[in-house]
Amino acid sequence: MSARILIVSGTGTDVGKTIAVAALAATARAAGLRVGVCKPAQTGVTGGERGDLATVVGLVGDLPTREPVRYPDPLAPETAALRASTPFLSMDAVRAAVGELASDCDLVIVEGAGGILVRLAPDLTIVDVARELDAPVVVVADAGLGTLNHTELTIRELGRAAVAVAGLVIGSWPVEPDLATACNRADLERLTGVPVIGVVPAGAGSRTPTDFQRSAPGWISAIVVGDRRRRRGDP
Numbered sequence: 001m002s003a004r005i006l007i008v009s010g011t012g013t014d015v016g017k018t019i020a021v022a023a024l025a026a027t028a029r030a031a032g033l034r035v036g037v038c039k040p041a042q043t044g045v046t047g048g049e050r051g052d053l054a055t056v057v058g059l060v061g062d063l064p065t066r067e068p069v070r071y072p073d074p075l076a077p078e079t080a081a082l083r084a085s086t087p088f089l090s091m092d093a094v095r096a097a098v099g100e101l102a103s104d105c106d107l108v109i110v111e112g113a114g115g116i117l118v119r120l121a122p123d124l125t126i127v128d129v130a131r132e133l134d135a136p137v138v139v140v141a142d143a144g145l146g147t148l149n150h151t152e153l154t155i156r157e158l159g160r161a162a163v164a165v166a167g168l169v170i171g172s173w174p175v176e177p178d179l180a181t182a183c184n185r186a187d188l189e190r191l192t193g194v195p196v197i198g199v200v201p202a203g204a205g206s207r208t209p210t211d212f213q214r215s216a217p218g219w220i221s222a223i224v225v226g227d228r229r230r231r232r233g234d235p
């Protein structure tokens with residue numbers, strides 16, 4: 001597998017992971033990279049309903065995707081699987097899905113469910129997936145009051161698990177930041193020692209695809225998606 005793999009997790013659910021995945025994918029595509037996206041376990045949708053991958057494709061345009069399992073209840077995947085009496089996600093299924101995408105892509109982005117310790121299956125978290133795939137984690141964080149604690153806990157646990165962190169992305173930056181939000185921009189980096197490599201503006205998910213794709217490279221550092229041209233120091 002020669003593709004680069006990026007795991008996108010976060011400090012919890014509803015912090016803007018899916019919109020951050022779309023912004024990362026759009027940034028990578030703007031740099032000329034072929035991108036695939038995997039959502040190993042999608043919960044809260046049934047049959048033909050739109051999951052996170054549909055949101056990403058809606059913003060970024062058609063790209064290869066894989067979703068090994070989905071469960072109807074809007075819960076952690078392990079609990080949702082138990083309630084649906086359907087099989088749990090396995091690491092083999094994640095590896096196969098990512099491998100399929102990697103065969104045709106330069107970058108494969110994998111979105112977890114909720115925060116880093118949420119059970120994708122009884123013995124499987126996104127931390128295990130990152131370790132198994134030897135891939136760094138982008139941590140999406142909330143902008144406002146409370147994020148310092150959640151983000152430090154997340155970064156500490158990733159460090160304890162010896163998983164590399166690619167950077168922090170602030171999932172939804174308000175038009176008018178309050179005092180806590182304004183202070184958090186610098187404090188997140190100072191307290192975690194991890195750079196903020198992306199700041200996604202609030203409302204980004206509601207933009208037109210054209211606007212989203214044009215704007216995303218301004219929100220995300222090109223380095224994190226592996227923009228080879230910029231890595232070589234080209235303008």
Ligand SMILES: Nc1ncnc2c1ncn2[C@@H]1O[C@H](COP(=O)(O)OP(=O)(O)OP(=O)(O)O)[C@@H](O)[C@H]1O
Pocket residue numbers: 010012013014015016017018019020052112113114115171172173200201202203204205206
């Ligand atoms: N920057 C943003 N602009 C517009 N809407 C946003 C933004 N960030 C998040 N949202 C909205 O907030 C909600 C939660 O975001 P999102 O679905 O990305 O959460 P998540 O972190 O991916 O959670 P999950 O664990 O369910 O995957 C969604 O309704 C999404 O549309």
Ligand SMILES: C[C@H](N)[C@H](N)CCCCCC(=O)O
Pocket residue numbers: 013014042043044073074075076077113114115118
């Ligand atoms: C349904 C939701 N949108 C997510 N996909 C699942 C979030 C699980 C969070 C579990 C928890 O941390 O308490």
Ligand SMILES: [Mg+2]
Pocket residue numbers: 017018052111
């Ligand atoms: Mg999501």
